[in-house]
Amino acid sequence: MSDHRDEPWYLLTRHFFGALFDLGFLSEAAAESFKRMIIGICAAFLGFGLLLVRVAAGKYAYLASLDTPEPYRQMVLADHALLIALPMWVVAFVAVLIGHSLFPDETDFRVLMGLPITRRLVFGSKLLALALFTGMFVVGTHVALAPMFLVTSIGRWAAEPFLFRVAAYGVASLTASMFAVLAVTAVHGLLMLWAPRGRLIGASTATRSLLVCALVLALPLLVRMAFQPRAFANGAWWLVAAPPAWFVGVERWLLGDGRAHLSQLALVAALATSFVAAAASFSYAVLYRRFDRVILRPASSRTGAPGLFRRRLGIRRDPSRPVFTAIQAFTSLTLRRSVLHQGLLVALAAVALGLAANSLTMAGVWGWWARGGSASARLADAIVWAPFVLVFMISLAVRAALAVPIEIRANWVFRMTEEVDARADQLNAAAAVVWRLGVLAPVALMFPLQWLSLGPRAVVTALVTLVFGGLLAEILMRDWARIPFTCSYAPGKRFVPQSILIGLVSFVGFTTAGTTLVDLTLEAPAVGWVLVSVLMTAIGALRWRRTHYSRHTALAFEDALPVEINPLRLHGD
């Protein structure tokens, strides 16, 4: 009797499943380190989840003590929206990350179609691997959220039988997660079918970055849903635009709740799920039937026009510093075209935008925008704070993106063209990218809003933010000794909770000190400008240090993990 592990479908599924974990840019040692980092992050999230349960338990104990069930019933709807939304978000994020592997690609076509296996086997195995992979995250998130579900479903006012509730929630939430995966698959599938081959990589990169950005920005909105119980009870208009709310409608419909607005939400869920399922199936079906024609269609379009190309390469810019312009152009082109690098940058930038937008919304920016006039003190504070948040997060994001390699085996060209005299330019080009994207862009982005709300004081605010952000950029790049994207990357060099703690403390320190310096400069200009001058001197010193030491420090092309064991040397030799 043959073992199923020898069967082609098993081998292919295992191959596709394993490939979904392959990030492609980590060395063997770094991959091990990456696994440890992931375990650390999971542990941190688990701790956070247990904290949420503790908060919810207090809330539901209070609701159970009330004389009327109505507040409990409203709260359950809002909390279940969150319980449905979180797995949806996680699984959608994972699907976006593995977007390049959602469909069999050219490598699969070239390698597998030459073998005596059917197309059905290739596609079936791919689908099975994807189902297993996404299923792993669906199950994982539902298991992690199970204690929270228990807290919301056991109590004095819980009307329906417990098992009935479990079944209704399970069906609604699993369908919601399926909807999330199918939606991402449909977007990628339609793109694959209709984007010209020459534009496919660019379009796919942009789409994935947009999806990552949208998902990150949606996260605070999803969390806020849990604080809107009345909206669910009264059928607020915006629920139709919130996919997790649709599936709350499904859950309530399954439990026999006949309220019209919840039934409408259930109907929207059914229509939307059918639509994305049809679009994803259509993409798979077309690719299945016309695999060769879709994969091997001619690349007809160009990457860029000659004028734009010359500008990108810095041909006309600063002819006296060819290495500086070459590294800047290489960095800019890679950030534009690499899914991984752009995704990393966009995801972290979206977190910053989400934080800033959330703070401005809480401070009443939309009301002020509608009625005009002067901004309240709280709103003014939020408007001053926002660019510091953006500068902090985006500078870190840019630095992180520059540290992740692309085509590591191609870095020989930089190793062979290394020049001591050009090394400072190579390092300064990387620092300039952090300055431009991490400091100048956020300050420029926020300046119009600052001008409208603060008037001429916005100029002082922007200048102080620039200097303070510049200092951060220089600190981040003080030990930078690599050309962007050319050094191998070993993540998890530090214990994850320690990194999170350092990050949080730095964030609070940077934003608090920055806003305090702005206030000081506006209220006591003499003192403020003296401090700003000190900061500018520090920036100059850090730049000089980088330039000076660049002559004596070789560029790094191999990232090293810290030594695993530090000997205590107790023997006293």
Added chain:
Amino acid sequence: MLTARQLTKRYGGLLALDRVSFDVHPGEIVGYLGPNGSGKSTTVNLVVGLLEPSAGSIALDDISLSEDPIAYKRRIGYVPEEPYLYAHLTASEYLTLVGRLRGIRARPLEQKISALLQLLQLHDSRYKSMTAFSKGMRQRVLVAAALLHDPHLIVLDEPFSGLDVNAGLLFRSLLRLLADEGRMILFSTHRFDMVEKLCSRVLILSAGRVAAEHRMSEFDPAGSRSLEDTFVRVTQQADYTPVARQILDIIRA
């Protein structure tokens, strides 16, 4: 002149290269032959400065690689065996990047790249990302990148892999012209025919050591003293006919 003396390379406990010495003179094309695992790629990586030797020295025109690696690398052009390049760039962008890193001024570089792409039949694809390029097209880009700065020494590691017949003929002529102009060429390959047609001298490597060094004029391709026979003898290659028979038996089983 390129001089390599007593080159030794250890990877942990494995001795990959054992006291290898050779010279390449101006105007010479030196073939570097050896079976898999003989240390060919290690030598090439040492000569172009991508690896550091465990012992020994390399110098080009009296510039020592260990003492002044920057000045040394300025004088060499390298075509790697596998087309490792930044495929998300276009051919023009990649060549511009390399040219700028080599310190070539913008305007002459632009003209050089345009002309080279035209001659290498890559001009129509100059604005396309190299992800869509075949291995041969990538190899042509790498050859152009290696020659952009008019190097003194050209190190080629299997440069003909992936090239079509026409491109192969073009490169053969180009290498001959470069050698006639006094460039040094170190040519690592598995192909006897290429060595016979191109090289003036050949080094045969076996188990990390130089097993033989001959002028091409010493061989008699038609007679018993051919390059292939010499290679088989000095690298102690077994008679593969019994092995081939065994493979056939296994296939039939």
